[in-house]
Amino acid sequence: MRLATLRTGGTTVAAVAAGGSWAPLPHRDVGALLRDADGLATARASAGPGPLPAGADLAPVVPHPAKVVCCGHNYAGHIREMGRELPAHPTLFTKFADTLTGPADTVTVPGLAADLDWEAELAVVVGAPLHRATRDGAAAAIAGYTAANDLSVRSWQRHTGQWLPGKAFDATTPLGPVLVTPDELDPAAGLALTCRVNGERVQSGDTADLVFDAPALLAYISAFTRLSPGDVVLTGTPAGVGAATSPPRFLADGDVVEVSLQGVGVLTTPIRIEFEECA
Structure with missing residues (x-):
């Protein structure tokens, strides 16, 4: 469905x-x-x-979630490109509901966010209350899957060791286009996840490469905070982000980013960067 x-x-x-x-x-x-x-x-x-x-x-397929929880460093290939070891526990951060935007909406950021980077992601949506769930209980509570682009302002992300500022600019996380229920889609079997910038493929991953899959993430998160129907969990991005290239590459005004998740669809996001005019 x-x-x-x-x-x-x-x-x-x-x-x-x-x-x-x-x-x-x-x-x-x-x-x-x-x-x-x-x-x-x-x-x-x-x-x-x-x-x-x-x-x-x-x-956004879920416009008003009570919680948006995100996992970083969760694809083995991406972890290697960042020069890190595989984690023992998920690296988590949160977003606010107003960071979400539609699957074809233009994302507009101020000039101070000019180092905007792409992150194609699988997102999981909760369909039943979860509190200290087992893996099996978490799997049974999954309403379905969708695609996300965790557009990240890298300089603001690195102001301190806490990532929140760079991850929480208003209306910078396209989510959709649809929610596909688990009876029709199984990320553990491997779904192709790609990102293109102006038609050039910059990310190509497979959800089978996740270190912590959707049931593992929901079970872990529910151990410390209750999850409710409609909550959204982003599962991380594969290798190929702009910050990891040499030299680093970021999005420019007028670029178009396309995130494609097999079995779900495509997010098409025009980028608008509003630079202040000099007086």
Whole structure:
């Protein structure tokens, strides 16, 4: 089953792929659907095969999660390119809900964020309450998977040992285009994850290379904080980020970044950098 949050008439509505189009659901977005005990059953009753309609105006697939938790250094290849050892525990940081943006939205940052870097990611969305869950319990609570681009302002990320400032600029994390339920998608089997900048492939990974997979991350996170339906966990990025190239490479005004996750779809993100004009 494939779910999306559509923008329509100044508001949003959850929808499910059905018969070549989208069937609207009685929920304002996919997060609200997941918080409804009967939401997935309602969606399944309306579901059917169907592609994403051309020109659909999509919001972040989960626009208002209570928690957005992210894992860094989680692909073995990316860890090696950064010159680090494989971690014993996940490296975690958080984002705010207002960092999320739609899968085709332009990302606009101020000139002070000019060292903007790409990070293609698999994201997992929680579908049931989790607290001190086992791996099996965490796996059973996964609502589905989607794609993300953890666009990162590297200088702000490195102001201190805490990454938050560089990861939390407003509306800099495209999420979507759809949520695909686990019965249709298995990242452990290996899903191709790529990133292109202006058509040039800069990242090419496989979700089978994750050090900590989705159930492991949810179980670990739920040991110290409760996770609720609609919460989002980003699982990390593969090798090929701009900061790791020699010399480092960052996004420029007018660039277009495309993140593609096999079985989910593509995030297409135009980049706008607003430099202040001199008086």
